[in-house]
Amino acid sequence: MAGNFRYQQLAQQLQHLLTAGYWQAGERLPSIRALCQQYQSSLATVQHALHQLEAQGLLEARARSGYYVRSPQVAMVTASALPELGRPAPVTVPELFFDIMNRSAAFDIQPQGPVVKLPHLTLLHRLLSRTLREQGTRYALHYDEPLGLTALREQLALHYRQCGLRLDNNELCVTAGCQHALFLALQAVCRPGDIVAVEHPAFYGVLQLLQQLQLQVLEIPTDHDGMDITALQHALASWPIKACVVTPAYATPTGACMVETRQQQLLVLASVYDFAIIEDDIYGDLGFYQRPAPLKSLDTEQRVILCSSFSKSLSRDLRIGWIAAGRWQQQVARLKLVSQLAGSQSVQQALALFLAQGHYKRHLQHYRIQLQHQRDQVLQALQRYWPEANYTIPQGGLALWLVLPETVNCTAAYSQCLQQGIVLTPGALFSSSGQFQHCLRLSFANPMLGNRLAALQTLAQLFSAKSA
Amino acid sequence: MAGNFRYQQLAQQLQHLLTAGYWQAGERLPSIRALCQQYQSSLATVQHALHQLEAQGLLEARARSGYYVRSPQVAMVTASALPELGRPAPVTVPELFFDIMNRSAAFDIQPQGPVVKLPHLTLLHRLLSRTLREQGTRYALHYDEPLGLTALREQLALHYRQCGLRLDNNELCVTAGCQHALFLALQAVCRPGDIVAVEHPAFYGVLQLLQQLQLQVLEIPTDHDGMDITALQHALASWPIKACVVTPAYATPTGACMVETRQQQLLVLASVYDFAIIEDDIYGDLGFYQRPAPLKSLDTEQRVILCSSFSKSLSRDLRIGWIAAGRWQQQVARLKLVSQLAGSQSVQQALALFLAQGHYKRHLQHYRIQLQHQRDQVLQALQRYWPEANYTIPQGGLALWLVLPETVNCTAAYSQCLQQGIVLTPGALFSSSGQFQHCLRLSFANPMLGNRLAALQTLAQLFSAKSA
Numbered sequence: 001m002a003g004n005f006r007y008q009q010l011a012q013q014l015q016h017l018l019t020a021g022y023w024q025a026g027e028r029l030p031s032i033r034a035l036c037q038q039y040q041s042s043l044a045t046v047q048h049a050l051h052q053l054e055a056q057g058l059l060e061a062r063a064r065s066g067y068y069v070r071s072p073q074v075a076m077v078t079a080s081a082l083p084e085l086g087r088p089a090p091v092t093v094p095e096l097f098f099d100i101m102n103r104s105a106a107f108d109i110q111p112q113g114p115v116v117k118l119p120h121l122t123l124l125h126r127l128l129s130r131t132l133r134e135q136g137t138r139y140a141l142h143y144d145e146p147l148g149l150t151a152l153r154e155q156l157a158l159h160y161r162q163c164g165l166r167l168d169n170n171e172l173c174v175t176a177g178c179q180h181a182l183f184l185a186l187q188a189v190c191r192p193g194d195i196v197a198v199e200h201p202a203f204y205g206v207l208q209l210l211q212q213l214q215l216q217v218l219e220i221p222t223d224h225d226g227m228d229i230t231a232l233q234h235a236l237a238s239w240p241i242k243a244c245v246v247t248p249a250y251a252t253p254t255g256a257c258m259v260e261t262r263q264q265q266l267l268v269l270a271s272v273y274d275f276a277i278i279e280d281d282i283y284g285d286l287g288f289y290q291r292p293a294p295l296k297s298l299d300t301e302q303r304v305i306l307c308s309s310f311s312k313s314l315s316r317d318l319r320i321g322w323i324a325a326g327r328w329q330q331q332v333a334r335l336k337l338v339s340q341l342a343g344s345q346s347v348q349q350a351l352a353l354f355l356a357q358g359h360y361k362r363h364l365q366h367y368r369i370q371l372q373h374q375r376d377q378v379l380q381a382l383q384r385y386w387p388e389a390n391y392t393i394p395q396g397g398l399a400l401w402l403v404l405p406e407t408v409n410c411t412a413a414y415s416q417c418l419q420q421g422i423v424l425t426p427g428a429l430f431s432s433s434g435q436f437q438h439c440l441r442l443s444f445a446n447p448m449l450g451n452r453l454a455a456l457q458t459l460a461q462l463f464s465a466k467s468a
Numbered sequence: 469m470a471g472n473f474r475y476q477q478l479a480q481q482l483q484h485l486l487t488a489g490y491w492q493a494g495e496r497l498p499s500i501r502a503l504c505q506q507y508q509s510s511l512a513t514v515q516h517a518l519h520q521l522e523a524q525g526l527l528e529a530r531a532r533s534g535y536y537v538r539s540p541q542v543a544m545v546t547a548s549a550l551p552e553l554g555r556p557a558p559v560t561v562p563e564l565f566f567d568i569m570n571r572s573a574a575f576d577i578q579p580q581g582p583v584v585k586l587p588h589l590t591l592l593h594r595l596l597s598r599t600l601r602e603q604g605t606r607y608a609l610h611y612d613e614p615l616g617l618t619a620l621r622e623q624l625a626l627h628y629r630q631c632g633l634r635l636d637n638n639e640l641c642v643t644a645g646c647q648h649a650l651f652l653a654l655q656a657v658c659r660p661g662d663i664v665a666v667e668h669p670a671f672y673g674v675l676q677l678l679q680q681l682q683l684q685v686l687e688i689p690t691d692h693d694g695m696d697i698t699a700l701q702h703a704l705a706s707w708p709i710k711a712c713v714v715t716p717a718y719a720t721p722t723g724a725c726m727v728e729t730r731q732q733q734l735l736v737l738a739s740v741y742d743f744a745i746i747e748d749d750i751y752g753d754l755g756f757y758q759r760p761a762p763l764k765s766l767d768t769e770q771r772v773i774l775c776s777s778f779s780k781s782l783s784r785d786l787r788i789g790w791i792a793a794g795r796w797q798q799q800v801a802r803l804k805l806v807s808q809l810a811g812s813q814s815v816q817q818a819l820a821l822f823l824a825q826g827h828y829k830r831h832l833q834h835y836r837i838q839l840q841h842q843r844d845q846v847l848q849a850l851q852r853y854w855p856e857a858n859y860t861i862p863q864g865g866l867a868l869w870l871v872l873p874e875t876v877n878c879t880a881a882y883s884q885c886l887q888q889g890i891v892l893t894p895g896a897l898f899s900s901s902g903q904f905q906h907c908l909r910l911s912f913a914n915p916m917l918g919n920r921l922a923a924l925q926t927l928a929q930l931f932s933a934k935s936a
Contacts (some may be wrong), residue, residue, distance in 0.1 A: 078898070096825035101614050101805060118605050125604050129597035134592050137586050141913060146569050176644050176787070179809040208806045319644070319787070319812045329753035337569060338676045339807070344787045347812075393614040445609060 007048035008038055014049060018058050018069060029059065029067040051289050055243075055257065055395050056224055075407070088195040088239055090330040091211040096414060097204060100423060116370075117447055120354075120363035121315060128350035139345040146337045148174025149348035155355035156322055163284070164293030165306075171324050173333050174343050178282045179205050181307035181323040184339075186243065188214050188331040189276045194242040197235060199227050201401070201439070203252050203280065203429035206245050210432075219277065220244075222251070224392065226258025229265040235274045244278040248295045249461070250283035253377050253430050253441035254401040255394020263295050270303050276328070281308040285364055287396035288372040302326030310351065312398060313364065313446075318347055332354045371398065377448035378456075384458035388467075391442075400429075402440040405467040409437045413462065422455045475516035476740065478659075480505055482517060486526050497527065499536040505739040520740060521649075523733035525698050548582060548589075556686045556707055559679035559900040564670060568891060584838075584914055588831035589640055589783060591601070596818035603814060611810035614801055616642025616790070620816040622792055623823035632761030639792050641801050642811050646750045647673050649775035649791040652807075654711065656799040657744045657773070658683050662710040665703060667695050669804040669898035670906070671720050671748065673711050678900075684718060685900050686692035688712075690719075692860065693728025697733040705743045711744040716763045721898050721909035722869040723862020731763050738771050744796070749776040753832055755864035770794030778819065780866060781832065839866065844922075851902070854928035856935075859910075868897075870908040871919035873935040877905045881930065890923045 005207050030038065035046045050067055053059040059067045133225050146155060153169035160167050175181040182205065190196065192214035198206055200219035210217050218235055221228045227246055233243065246266070248258035258266075277293045295461065296304040305328060309321025320343065325332040354360055362393060375393075382389055390403040404410070410426040427439025440459075448453060491497060498506065503514045518535055521527045527535045544822055617622060621637035628635050643649040650673065658862065660682035668687035678685050686703055689696045695714055703709065705876065716726035726734075738745050747763045764772040773796060777789025788811065793800040805845070822828055844863075850857055858871040872878070878894040885892050895907025908927075914920060 017746075026675060067523075098805075100804070101611075116605065116609065118608060121608055122602050123600075125597075125600035129593075132593035132596060136589055136785070137584065139814075140589055143569075143585060143784050146566070177809055180807060183807040205806070205809070210805060211804045222735035247886040253688060271804060291712060315604075316611050316810065317604070317812050317814050319810065335568070337566075338673070338680045339651040341645055341673070342784065342787065344785050344815075345784050446756070 003018045005047070005048075006041060007045045007052065009369060010041055010045055011049040011052040013039070014053055015058065017129050023069045027067050027069050027170075029069065031066060035224050038388055044060045047205070047289075052392060053397055056131070057067055060393070079297060084383070086219060086433055088216040089432070090214070090218045091207050093131055094411070096411065096426065097208070097429055100425070100429075104322070113161060117271045118315075118363075118367075120359055120366070123359050124314070124350060128346060131346045131349045131353070135346060135349065139349075142345075143342035143402055144174075144345045144348065146319045146333055147172065148343055149345055149352060151352035152320075152348040152355075153322075155352050158295070159355060159360070162293050163297075165297040171326075171329060173323050173325065173329065173335060173336055174348060175309070175321040175323055176319045176340060177208055177311055177321040178280065178307050178309035179209075179321075180204060180336075180340070181309065181321045182278065182280065183209055183305055184323055184332045184335050185276075185305040185325060185328070186210070186213055186215065186245075187335055188325060188328040189278070195239050195246040197232060197241050197275075199251060200429065201253055202245070202432075203247065204429040206280075207430075207432050219431065219433060222254070222256060224254065224256045226251075227266070229262050229269070232266070233269060235277075236269060241273065241275050243278055244270070245278040245280065247283065249281060249292045250286060250394055250397030251280075252283070252397065252399050253425075253439075255397045255399060255453070256391045256392070257292060257395070258295070260298075263298055266295070266302075267298055267303070271306075275303075277304045277306050279306050281306055283397040284308065285313040285358040286368060286371060286398065288368050288375075289395060296324065296326075299326065302376045305332075307417065312365070314360070317343075318351065320351060368396075371444060374444040374447050375400070378442055378444045381453055381456050382460075383450050384462070385457045388464065390459070398445045399441050402442055404438045404463055406439065408439050408463055408467050409439055410440050410463075413466070417459065417462070420458060422458060473516075473739075474509060475513045477522070478509055478513060479517040479520045481740065482508070482521060483524070483526065486521070491537045493537050493879065495537050496533070496538065505737060512585070518731045518737065520736045522729070523698070523701060523736050524695055525701070526749050527731055545872075549884055551783050554687060554901055556684035558682070562879070562896060564879065565676070565897055568893070568897075580702070586783075586831075586835075588834070591827055592782070592818060592822045595821045596814060599814045599817045599821070600836070602905060603817065607817075610813075612813045614805045615640065616811050617816035617820060619820035620788075620823075621790075623820050625830070627823060628715065630764070631765075632827050633702075633765040635792055637795075639797060640796065641791050641804055642816060642877040643775075643777070643789040643791055643804060643810060644787050644811065645779055645789040646748065646775050646777035646806075647677075648808070649724055649777065649789045650713070650746065650748065651677055651798045652791055652792060652803050653746045653773040653775055653796070654678070654681055654683065654713075655803055656793060657711045657746070658798040662705050665700060665709050665712040665743075666927055667714060668720060669895065669904055670900075671715060671928075672897040674748075675872065675898075675900050676752065687899065687901060690722070690724065692722070692724045694719075694724055694730050695734070697737065698732050700734070701737060702742075704737060709741065709743050709878060711746055712738070714763070715748040715751070717760045718862055718865030719747060719896070720746075720751070720867050721907075722860045723865045723867060724860070725760060726763070726862070728766075731766055734763070735766055735769075735771070739769055743771075745772045746773050747772050749774055750774065751865040752782050753774050753781045754836060754866065756836050756837060756843075757863060763884075764792065764794075767794065773800075779836070782828070785846040786819065788815055788819060789857065836864075838863075839912060842912040842915050846910055846912045849916050849921055849924050850928075853925045854932070856932065866913045867911045870910055872906045872908065872931055874906050876931055876935050878908050878931075879905055881934070885930070887928060888923075890926060892927075 032046050054061055060070050061067055073355055109276050154174045156172055157167045157169045195216045195218055196210055196219045197220050199222040220232045281294050294306055296306045306324040392401045394400050411428045414424050414426055425441040427436030429437055512821045522529055528538050529535055577741050621640045624640055625635045625637045654677055663684045664684055665688050667690040688700050732913055749762050761775055764774045774792040778786050791800055860869045862868050879896045882892050882894055893909040895904030
């Protein structure tokens, strides 16, 4: 846990006090001002340290009141949920997944509640309409460059430079979304039968890709600091792992972030055991307090394949993502060309303008606050209606992870909930080995109000009855 | 040749009689009605059996007259006239291809000349702008259904019904273009190492796909009536062909259309030898005098996978295509979901409105006349500046095929032309076996005026000098 930064050292000091019982569960911590004085630290350092302890589940922030010590019951959740390391195995995605997709549920509990306002989207759509008017006929008759529109790649490179990652625009290739980028990455790196290490729990989209590409999966335990590197190292000693897929920033479903020490260790292992790291950075722009530098910024061997898109940060309707594939860039670009031919030039052009005019940055400033507010709505609802539930408290992204008593089976409850008009995202979707049956992913992409709040109440009652 | 189906048994019985000399060469077979009675078989069974024997080269169908026994000499002539059939082989796409794509040349001779007016595109863009204003936020937060927007699939199904093909909207899956559809089709049907038969010359996009998916190619000679079915049958007798890719309507590069007898024969062979037919219908809507019914309209066994898009008929910027994969529909839908996740709902919605309001039909009426006019401009330019050239005269589509003296090497001339600002589409791109070096594809997607006309003159002078 210790690190080079002052805030990391402070977080460790406070953690010692917390685990030693210096402060009791439910007790309010000294004010930030008092902590600054006591530890001779700046406001930013103290805030940063407190955020980290909050992310670890040790503290709880309450609006206009301060930080409170969480009960150990809550903090223990992630650690005790760590499964044993299995053998590589083919992947089978449950049929349930296709049922959810057919309901356009976007893996959120339904009903969806009131429509969210996204004012910057109106601006983007105006830019798109203008581009269509001005360039439409020209774009209609020609395909774009194989890597995608240069203007957009330049803006993406600039955006990443501001996040601590230096990229040339030719190191980027525009795709039809992050899932498409992950698909290209796995196709470029692996052959059928190869073994791929993934986080456990993992993003279901990656598990499906492994199934479709006939790859074998090895699930590596993951906690709130990211993938367990020791477990990965054990696996590497036993199996010829070809690629490792990680989401270092606000991973779905838990919202975990990989700490920098683990990122460094992962890169060392990749070099020693010669495998590719596929980095899913789709939630990177959605950090409430910071924009973590991508793992790729530490990559000196062109081993990290960065995948991302605008689907979570801006709109799922754009179908624009990107990939920076390092040493696999040429294969990826060719595979994209062959499997897809081209992307929409007008959408790329509108996005390039949107970024160049600073709208994306302004949008993120607003959207992060909105998402944090929506996360807090979910936390409040859980405290009120579902007090016995354990859950993660993400500092960014779009979802948190609910861990129910082991007697509960969320997959089995799926149909029952459906009859009441509620679509669940059962935890089993995030594992290929049938685990996490007692877990649920809860999204805060939409406000927890109205029908959605009522649905959450219904769920709480239903599952509390089941576990009783 | 014998099989489980009644028609296969009947075909074998008739084959025995033919080879035993029961009917003489040139003799007319009993009428279909008589054969039905004699063999206690249904009309469909007898027709199916006769088609099979025709495909084998044993019978010849004469319009409004019946089936005649082919003389062995005739059969031999056809056989000896067969260009030599190669062995299945892995595909290597020339580097040249990537150079052309990097120039956004859309495989047309450059420079591009004046911009074409596409008035209906303005209408489509207005519908899209309206959809973005009205639905933007809703679409931003949710992905579409795995098969694509129902409203668009319904309109596509209706469009095909008017072209003679009955499809339910659930038999269609929206893709990111025709190339994406072809990719999904080949992924669903084939495994690495499998053999795929293609037209010769073939669409380069298919050759690239075969390379990328590590499939083996078998090039089947093709003339102005489509793929040579006798040659295909010879190949089938020697190799386990898994799929056959054809463009029955206005194939690129030659503009050839497959005649219906060959279509019937191809379907019989697919049934007998159990392979998939992948139909590229992207130029189907661009017939100057008619809209040929897709090959899939004759398919009674769900063996034909129809692939198409709006890229050639409406705009390359939309990135909307579709696939009707018959018995492989579920695999294709899942593969699309996993490799792509979703499509743009606003673009699909705008297209659904565009079709529903009759704009697409009106656009095609104008566009076909415009394309025919542009084809005639090319023909006139060729007659005037390049009188010694041989070329095809397509009745639809976007391109014609120029066949120069065999001493000419268009691939070698590529760099020289580039220095004069002219981008060629050398014939070698349309073969995986290094053939067609003396051929060129000429597009009539743009008017042959101004700079483009001057470029054609330059080419004519250059190549006439080379062949002299």
